[in-house]
Amino acid sequence: MNFQHRQSAHCESGVISSLLSHQGLSISEPMAFGLANALAFAYIPIVKIGGQPLVAYRLPPRAIIKGLCKRLGVGVKFHTFKSPMDAAEALDDCVARGQLVGLQTSVYYLPYFPEQMRFHFNAHNLLVYGKRDGVYQISDPVFEELMEIAPRDLNKARFVRGPLAPKGLMYTIDSVPSEIDYPRLIRQAIGKNMKVMTGAPLPVIGVRGIRHMAKKIEHLRGSEQDKRLYLGHIVRMQEEIGTGGAGFRFVYASFLQEAAQMLNDNALAEASQAMTDVGDLWREFAVAVVKECKSDRPIDRAGLAERLRVSAAAEAGVWDQLKRWHRG
Numbered sequence: 001m002n003f004q005h006r007q008s009a010h011c012e013s014g015v016i017s018s019l020l021s022h023q024g025l026s027i028s029e030p031m032a033f034g035l036a037n038a039l040a041f042a043y044i045p046i047v048k049i050g051g052q053p054l055v056a057y058r059l060p061p062r063a064i065i066k067g068l069c070k071r072l073g074v075g076v077k078f079h080t081f082k083s084p085m086d087a088a089e090a091l092d093d094c095v096a097r098g099q100l101v102g103l104q105t106s107v108y109y110l111p112y113f114p115e116q117m118r119f120h121f122n123a124h125n126l127l128v129y130g131k132r133d134g135v136y137q138i139s140d141p142v143f144e145e146l147m148e149i150a151p152r153d154l155n156k157a158r159f160v161r162g163p164l165a166p167k168g169l170m171y172t173i174d175s176v177p178s179e180i181d182y183p184r185l186i187r188q189a190i191g192k193n194m195k196v197m198t199g200a201p202l203p204v205i206g207v208r209g210i211r212h213m214a215k216k217i218e219h220l221r222g223s224e225q226d227k228r229l230y231l232g233h234i235v236r237m238q239e240e241i242g243t244g245g246a247g248f249r250f251v252y253a254s255f256l257q258e259a260a261q262m263l264n265d266n267a268l269a270e271a272s273q274a275m276t277d278v279g280d281l282w283r284e285f286a287v288a289v290v291k292e293c294k295s296d297r298p299i300d301r302a303g304l305a306e307r308l309r310v311s312a313a314a315e316a317g318v319w320d321q322l323k324r325w326h327r328g
Helices: 011-022 029-035 063-072 084-096 151-158 182-198 206-218 224-239 244-263 266-294 301-327
Strands: 039-049 052-058 075-079 101-105 124-132 135-139 147-149 170-175
Touching (some): 039 244, 052 224, 063 075, 084 124, 084 170, 182 206, 182 244, 182 301, 224 244
Antiparallel strands (some): 101 170
8 A cells, every 4th residue: 555654642542544535635733623523622520530620622432533524515424343253354445455443442552562661551552454474553643653463462452441431443544625715714714613603501611611620720620649649630620631732732723834834824823823922822831730739838729720711812812813813
C-alpha cells in the first residue's frame, strides 16, 4: 500500500485526516478538527475517571470522525464486535483487500508505547495499513515513525473493558465527495461550535463549565492530599489525555488560521491569535497547578480558581469575536 504516515497533535483528528487524505481528499488535521466543531469543555461529576470527575476539552470519542464525515458528505463504515476472533478476521479481510483501517484501542495495552506513557485510556485511535510476517503494520499518529504490533497484543488493546470500551471498533472510508464547499462548511462548523461553547443549557458545558470548575476548585474540601489528587487529575485530563485543554485550543487556532487564509479573512486571523493566547493561559494554569501540588504549603485554591476564570473570560472573548464574524 502506498501510504504516507503523518504525525499529528491528536489521535482521532490525525487518523481521520490521514484516512481522508489517503482516499484523495487532502485535509489537514486542524481543518478536520475545526470542521467537526470538536472544541468543547465539560465537567461531568457523574462520570468518574480514576474516581475523579470527567473533565473533557473536546467532543466525545468518535464525534470528530462522525461529525467531520457527515459535514463533508464522506461515506464511513463503523463496525464493533462481540468476539475478538471475529474482529481479527474482519481486520485481516480489510488489510488483504488493501484497505486502510482505523481502530479504537487502549493505550495501556499497546506495547510500542514507552511504559511511562501507558495509562488506562480506551479511546486511542490508530491506523492499520498492512500485515507482514504475521505482524500488523501500524500508523499511530502519536509517533514520528511507523510501528508494528503482534495480533495478540492488538486484540487485547481492542477488547479492554471499562469507560469508553472500544468493543473492537474499526472503521473504513467508502467514498469521498469530488468537491468541498469550504466557505459554507467553515461558517457552519464555527456556528455549531459557538453553540457548544456559549449556548449549552447545562452549567457544566462550555465557558459556563469552565467557570463551574473554577468554583469547585475554590471551594475544595478534604485533606491536602485529596485536593492534590483532584487537581492532579484535572491537569492529567488537560495535558495527557489526547492533546489536552491547551493543545486542543492550539489546534482550533490553527484551524481558524487556515480558514482565514482560505477565505482571505482578517477577522478569522485575529480570532486565531486570540485562541492561541487562550491555549497559553491553559498551559499557565496547568503549570501553576503542578507547582501547587508539589509545594509543602496549603493549596492556593483561590489563586488557581482565579487563573481558571481568566481562561474562561479569554475563551468567551474569542467566541464573541466569532459571533460578530458569523453575523457579518
